[in-house]
Amino acid sequence: MPNKITELFHIKYPIIQAGMIWNSGWRLASAASNAGILGLIGAGSMYPDVLREHIQKCKKATDKPFGVNVPMLYPNIQDIMDIIVEEGVKIVFTSAGNPKTWTSWLQDRGIIVVHVVSSVKFALKAQDAGVDAVVAEGFEAGGHNGRDETTTLTLIPMVKEQIDIPLIAAGGIATGKSMLAAMVLGADAVQVGSRFVASEESSAHQNFKQVVVDAKEGDTQLTLKELAPVRLIKNKFYNDIQELYKTAPTPEELKQLLGRARAKRGMFEGDLDEGELEIGQISGLIHDIKPVAQIVTDMMSEFETAKKEVPKL
Missing domain, CATH: 3.20.20.70 (Aldolase class I)
Incomplete structure (x- = not known):
């Protein structure tokens, strides 16, 4: 076409x-x-x-x-x-x-x-x-x-x-x-x-692929807007972010929690708890x-x- x-x-x-x-x-x-x-x-x-x-x-x-x-x-x-x-x-x-x-x-x-x-x-x-x-x-x-x-x-x-x-x-x-x-x-x-x-x-990682397949409506959320807005699947790491938000954290405190290589840890290495799992809302249809x-x-x-x-x- x-x-x-x-x-x-x-x-x-x-x-x-x-x-x-x-x-x-x-x-x-x-x-x-x-x-x-x-x-x-x-x-x-x-x-x-x-x-x-x-x-x-x-x-x-x-x-x-x-x-x-x-x-x-x-x-x-x-x-x-x-x-x-x-x-x-x-x-x-x-x-x-x-x-x-x-x-x-x-x-x-x-x-x-x-x-x-x-x-x-x-x-x-x-x-x-x-x-x-x-x-x-x-x-x-x-x-x-x-x-x-x-x-x-x-x-x-x-x-x-x-x-x-x-x-x-x-x-x-x-x-x-x-x-x-x-x-x-x-x-x-x-x-x-x-x-x-x-x-x-x-x-x-196969673990991440399966999480995407299992995702339902509402399982992702945009967060970390103070650093760089990112849409994530809600997991332990995401929940840790939300707990930190309750303390009105500074950008530096958010960076400290984020650390390094979170995305690699989650999507490439398959750590579904501590990794950053980036996926769109459309995952609920996959x-x-x-x-x-x-x-x-x-x-x-x-x-x-x-x-x-x-x-x-």
């Missing part, structure tokens, strides 16, 4: 597999690209040499386009960007930083740049920075999130009204029906995260662990069926 995004990335379907920390290694990205969507390697959980290894393995596993998601808040960002260029990656999704910092540098080296935003204000800043497209991510999404708590249903049409470049919707999208809804609201494509966490190729190819087939089948049903409304 050709549109602005499928033509920009040279992919079959307008779906992007989100580049999530500790979940999106080369196996997931290559499987996504082989299924006709855009796979992304999540560089946020990788040292530069590890990222290089994942890029090289991904190139061997697929001849289709894939990209790298780069949170721009890490100290070794120059090394990461250099590796992306050296390894010939042609698509980069940036997040958690000012898009002006790297957009021109990457584009001058022949790389398509997409920036992730959580508000109209930041979408306009990304457009002004010259990015090729934006991902507008609603409050429902897992992991780090916008402070304004704007839902995808509200955010997508507001961003669409203000920008001229291609728009990718994210947050609460895991089915063909939600994909259709986002595109009716003005999105040219969707970015899907949580559904691909619960895939066979995800690098997440009931099984499937191969990526099957997830994509199911989404597109449901999308086409739902599209045929619309005239009946």
Whole structure:
């Protein structure tokens, strides 16, 4: 189904597999690209040499386009960007930083740049920075999130009204029906995260995948807004945060509780009590662990069926 995004990335379907920390290694990205969507390697959980290894393995596993998601808040960002260029990656999704910092540098080296935003204000800043497209991510999404708590249903049409470049919707999208809804609201494509966490190729620990499958409505919550808002599954660590909030903690006290490597501990190593378990609200609709190819087939089948049903409304 050709549109602005499928033509920009040279992919079959307008779906992007989100580049999530500790979940999106080369196996997931290559499987996504082989299924006709855009796979992304999540560089946020990788040292530069590890990222290089994942890029090289991904190139061997697929001849289709894939990209790298780069949170721009890490100290070794120059090394990461250099590796992306050296390894010939042609698509980069940036997040958690000012898009002006790297957009021109990457584009001058022949790389398509997409920036992730959580508000109209930041979408306009990304457009002004010259990015090729934006991902507008609603409050429902897992992991780090916008402070304004704007839902995808509200955010997508507001961003669409203000920008001229291609728009990718994210947050609460895991089915063909939600994909259709986002595109009716003005999105040219969707970015899907949580559904691909619960895939066979995800690098997440099996314990975490099972928690995602078992999650119900209300099992996730946005917290730690004083540091960087993050949506987590409610577990012992989450409950410890809530107990600390009762004491009106300072940001430093929150940082002390958070410590280091909580996300790795939870999502990659499978510590369901003390780990940080980042997942979206849509986890309540995820009931099984499937191969990526099957997830994509199911989404597109449901999308086409739902599209045929619309005239009946």
